[in-house]
Amino acid sequence: MKLTVWTYEGPPHVGAMRVATGMEGLHYVLHAPQGDTYADLLFTMIERRGKRPPVTYTTFQARDLGADTATLFRDACLAAYDRFRPEALIVGASCTAELIQDDPGGLAERLGLPVPVIALELPSYSRKELFGTDETFYQLARTLAQPCGRTPEVSCNILGPTGLGFRHRDDVVEVTKLLDAMGIAVNVVAPMGSRPSDLARLGAAHFNVVLYPEHAETAARWLEREHGQPFTKTIPIGTRATRAFVEEVAGLAGIAPRLDTGDLRQPWWSASVDSTYLTGKRVFVFGDATHAMAAARVARDEMGFEVCGLGCYNREFARPLRALAKEMGVEATVTDDYLEVERAIAAAAPEMILGTQMERHIGKRLGIPCAVISAPVHVQDFPARHSPQMGVEGANVLFDTWVHPLVMGLEEHLLTMFREDFEFSDAAGPSHHGGHAPVAAGEGGSAPHPPEADSPRSISGHRKDAEPVWAAAAERELRKIPFFVRGKARRNTESFAAERGVAEITVDTLYEAKAHYAR
Amino acid sequence: MNDGTPIGCRSAPVLRERGQHEVFCGLTAIVWLHRKMQDAFFLVVGSRTCAHLLQSAAGVMIFAEPRFGTAILEEGDLAGLKDANEELDREVARLLERRPDIRQLFLVGSCPSEVIKLDLARAAQRLTRVHAPHVRVLNYSGSGIETTFTQGEDACLAAMVPGLPATETSNLLLVGALPDVVEDQARVLLAGLGIDHVQVLPGRRADQDPAVGPHTRYALLQPFLGDTAAALDGRGATRIEAPFPFGEEGTTAWLRAVADAFGIDEATFARATDAPRARARRAVAAAAGTLSGKRVTFLPDSQLEIPLARFLARECGMEPVEIGTPYLHAGLMAPELDLLPTPVRLSEGQDVERQLDRLRADRPDLTVCGLGLANPLESEGLTTKWAIELVFTPVHFYEQAGDLAALFARPLRRKAILAGSFSLPVAGNTPGSGAEPRRAP
């Protein structure tokens, strides 16, 4: 048993729903208690879909338990087939149905439906959402992809986008543009945007472009083995990675690389003198492994930030992430416990966080600006406007999104010069952003908000060891330091004092520490 | 109520349906209960699905470090129940150590814990012994196989009843978790009637638990409290039969029933209620203009559907087409059914696909439904009011009557405003709305 308040990932059947909801002509019959239908609202509210997810739930109740639930499942399959006439059906169990052992796969098979029925084995008590997407897509590809000859022109599949994916909609558009510029045709985009009948011709592509390894790596490996299709390993997030991706694709296609950079503004924006103040800003990066690793590289190599922490919540991809963290000289935080992430962030004392919805709120709590780079995300990160993370426009979007929460250069200087100015009081935060004002009542948009009340937050507990004491004058001096670097100054001074066995921190200690940590 | 319109649905036929239910499970009630009971922690014993549900239902509020959590069962816990009990005891001990402010701990059963027959009642007794007297540990089930949405509150309150202190005095007990501001208004109204020995279940803190005994009379504030009512009856208390306090009329009838039970005279009643009644009528009238003559359908969600339809029909001039409710407790609902205009289609339970077929045939002006259905129905050109808000927003009693009507008027007003800027529906360009999937060029 593990006590959990926040989960980065849902259960694996939600992953299967993401695959089914991204597709057309596929229906999912899920053996699940009434109540598990809550998952529909992730798609209808957060992603704002104008259509119900193609999922039929058996919604069994206590009185159905016993032999009855198998009948219920069969009836639900038949009714779903009759009503929706899908090209293929996936069937499976949610966590509760896994315990009652009805075998959805076997039951559905015996119905003799005239379409492929794919049984999903998704172990709910040991795996999570991302396993669910990857496994579901793999099973679909494995069952539906037919042997077929290659297209006469050079073509590829785009693999990985799903329902409820962070910027998947726009990434596909951007990557298609990159391929287009090289004259490479897109055979199938899957799972999102395809039908089961499209998956039948997956094998016709010359190679595969894997955008999100979390969702499509197993399928891509299988296609490589069975259909001889190599797949891309570079994730085109950021300018450098986009270039590398174009080269990798060109290699697989056997053509010359070509990248249309007419609209690429990020490198100049980053090089312009206005951005100089970004140099060495300490950022903490956390998310799914793919987005976190890509963001860490962009942060270091294209923004000139210093990566002071790197982590991911999906253990399946921990190995490459650890390697990158090592290369960057930071400790890897691999955990699905947000309290642990909060501790790691507090310890690293970054000037900015790049993370998920949870890190956004951790940042709010700690007074550190944050930009979102990975799922899970809330409704505001399914924007109406075009906002890819990948390709040329993606690089532009990253620059704007990451710089926006930071105090602007001039403002930073003025804050330092006139730090006694009442308008620059700590409570005000960045003037252009209202970043640390109290959360607006309607934030998050769709989710229901019961009346807020103050609740003690002490789940993480408090640790108070023998820490150096601040002399009053030093404390006053510390207050003169602008709020956005004060936390770091306090921490640095304290560890400086602790290392030297200094019991009381004076103004001198403060400035000695400042000199010591100067960069 | 002799105003000439045909009323009374008590004996109307009810369409009872089985099939896919598009509803929340009872765990969801934790989201508001933990706010009301300020020293309680709700520990769900369940799966990752249960944790994910709470997170999705609680939205951003989860970040206030809420007093609820899920002890997620892992593979090892399924193998042996003995170990699961040990694990639970350990997690509870750790939790209580970290949160010394907790005085009441609810072990909340889920589908997985019910199916593997983890005996949480026994666990609650065991843990009460270990952590007494500082913490009291209770148990109820909020599983989807046993409870629908607001029934979670019923199960929770019913579990509290056996532990309530006994009393021989004559007191009034209000039952149901309401926002503090509304609860205070109710107390003021009752004080105006001269009834001041009022207690509320649930109390805001463990030491504010009401007392119950043979001279206790209780009035329900919410329609979904059938098991709690039965438990109170079991302690010898008497229920005051009344419609529920929604709208001016509902509030007046509810107060009237309480006043009658306590022998309050007509003049006192008028003195206490005339002014707020008039205020409520005026406030409702402001929204009724938008609502009057419009047809409304309720899909099943919270058991609030019947009283709310009654309010909309009688005070706002709407015409109910179908009133769906997840569960119809005939006894508690009788005074409401008496007031409903006839004829109206009542349905209990759900087969969501067939119900949506009926809805599409009816095409009401307003559909009250859950969040999983609202946007898809909007994209079909129907106007919706998402139902959960009716549970989370202060809507009871006189001062909220206008807000209640406005909640239903707002989507209609919005549609009228937006109609000028583009032609509805607009969902042709939203994902999954039937737009052609991307294909190879």
Ligand code: SF4
């Ligand atoms: S308001 Fe902006 S800067 Fe502040 S925490 Fe949220 S995203 Fe970060």
Ligand code: SF4
């Ligand atoms: S329906 Fe059952 S399994 Fe699903 S979230 Fe509710 S209690 Fe958990």
